[in-house]
Amino acid sequence: DVVLTQSPLSLPVTLGQPASISCRSSQSLVHSNGNTYLLWFHQRPGQSPRRLIYNVYNRDSGVPDRFSGSGSGTDFTLKISRVEAEDFGIYYCMQATHWPHTFGQGTELEIK
Amino acid sequence: EVQLVESGGGLVQPGGSVRLSCVASGFSFGDYWMSWLRQVPGQGLEWVAHIGRDGSEKYYVDSVKDRFTISRDNRGNLVFLQMNSLRAEDTAVYYCVKDARDWGQGTVVTVSS
Numbered sequence: 001d002v003v004l005t006q007s008p009l010s011l012p013v014t015l016g017q018p019a020s021i022s023c024r025s026s027q028s029l030v031h032s033n034g035n036t037y038l039l040w041f042h043q044r045p046g047q048s049p050r051r052l053i054y055n056v057y058n059r060d061s062g063v064p065d066r067f068s069g070s071g072s073g074t075d076f077t078l079k080i081s082r083v084e085a086e087d088f089g090i091y092y093c094m095q096a097t098h099w100p101h102t103f104g105q106g107t108e109l110e111i112k
Numbered sequence: 113e114v115q116l117v118e119s120g121g122g123l124v125q126p127g128g129s130v131r132l133s134c135v136a137s138g139f140s141f142g143d144y145w146m147s148w149l150r151q152v153p154g155q156g157l158e159w160v161a162h163i164g165r166d167g168s169e170k171y172y173v174d175s176v177k178d179r180f181t182i183s184r185d186n187r188g189n190l191v192f193l194q195m196n197s198l199r200a201e202d203t204a205v206y207y208c209v210k211d212a213r214d215w216g217q218g219t220v221v222t223v224s225s
Contacts (some may be wrong), residue, residue, distance in 0.1 A: 039212055041157075048207060048215040049157065060213065092157060095211060100173040101159040 002026055004012070004093050006104035012112040013083045014082045021107045024095035025074040037096035040069055043106075044089040053078065083109070114138040114214040121206065121219030124198055128223070132193040134208030134216060142166070142186040144211055148193045149203035151218075160206070161193060176202075198223045 003026040013019045029036050041054040051060050053069035056076060066081040080087055088111060093104040121131040134146070148160045161182040162171040172181055181194040191208060198221075205218040 018211075048217060050215075051213045054212070094157070094212070099162075099171050101162075103157040103159075106156055 001100055002029070002095050002098045002102050003069055004095060004102055004104035006091075006093060006107045009105065009107055011109050013109060014088065014112045015085060016082050019080040019083050019087075019109060021078045021093075021109075023071075023076045023104050025076070025095060026071055027098070028073050029076075029095050030073065031085070035097075036072065038069075038071065038076050039094045039096065040067075041092045041094060042089055043092065077108070080109075114210060116208045116210060116214060116216035118206065118208045118216045118219040121221045123222045123224065125222055125225050126199060128198050129194070129196045130198065130221060132195065132206055132208075132219060133222070134191045136191070136208075136210065137191045139210070141189040143148075146182075146184060146191040147212070148191075149181060149207045149209050149215075151207070152204045158204075163191065186212045195221070200224065 005024045007022045011019055018046040029038050036056050038056050039050040041051050043049040052063050052067055053059060056071055068079050070077050088109050090106045091107050092106050095102055115137045116134055116136045118130040124130050142165055145164055147162045149157055150160050151157050160176055161180060163182045163184055167184045168210055179197045184191045200223050203223045205220050207218045
């Protein structure tokens with residue numbers, strides 16, 4: 001199975017400051033069709049995960065433009081340009097290129 | 113608005129069975145792959161099973177193969193997860209998911225004697 005390794009696992013951030021989360025894959029996430037199915041989710045306590053980014057860098061509708069995704073191959077990053085209070089919680093990367101689809105362990109974004 | 117509502121969770125004994133249901137609305141159900149994912153409380157996410165648009169393609173994570181069966185009813189906008197030979201490690205919140213984007217609220221399955 002593809003292993004996704006996120007870092008850091010805990011990310012203390014001050015409101016208004018940037019944040020960055022890394023997701024590294026044990027194998028290339030480039031599909032045979034040329035697409036790269038790397039997604040990012042955000043989950044608050046007691047809530048279902050919410051998808052933020054799909055196919056590396058595409059923001060879902062309603063996702064603020066302070067969120068951006070980048071990367072290629074095996075190395076991906078989620079950036080938040082200026083953290084707001086609603087951004088705290090756990091972030092997961094996920095790959096849907098290979099079956100079984102797998103998730104990273106999660107990164108907890110917390111108030112510094 | 114897409115809505116996914118799961119039901120069927122509860123307390124079940126090890127070795128027992130349970131059937132989860134998910135009723136979907138707000139989109140053309142037969143046009144989408146549907147999935148079940150799970151999350152052990154306080155832990156990460158695991159993709160359990162995946163079913164194609166007409167139900168002919170199905171994929172399972174190794175840990176549930178030969179024990180769980182995913183199915184769908186396109187007339188009724190329903191997707192099911194039949195879970196047999198349940199183990200303590202199957203205890204989790206089970207989510208019905210469309211397209212890796214839209215999630216239900218989850219239903220809790222607890223396997224314990």
